[in-house]
Amino acid sequence: MEMFCLKCRRKVTVEDSSVDESSVNGRRLIRASCPECSSNLARFMKATSTT
Numbered sequence: 332m333e334m335f336c337l338k339c340r341r342k343v344t345v346e347d348s349s350v351d352e353s354s355v356n357g358r359r360l361i362r363a364s365c366p367e368c369s370s371n372l373a374r375f376m377k378a379t380s381t382t
């Protein structure tokens with residue numbers, strides 16, 4: 332998936348296998364590390380209907 336890296340200041344492509352997904356306050360939190368600079372990327376996704 333594509334995520335925006337703040338350090339690289341551009342979109343980077345993260346392998347699905349290296350994406351860590353968890354649930355925070357009913358929202359899905361996607362975490363991964365940038366393949367370019369290996370800094371942490373985090374991004375909230377819209378929650379799937381899990382209330």
Ligand SMILES: [Zn+2]
Nearest residue numbers: 336339365368
């Ligand atoms: Zn980066």
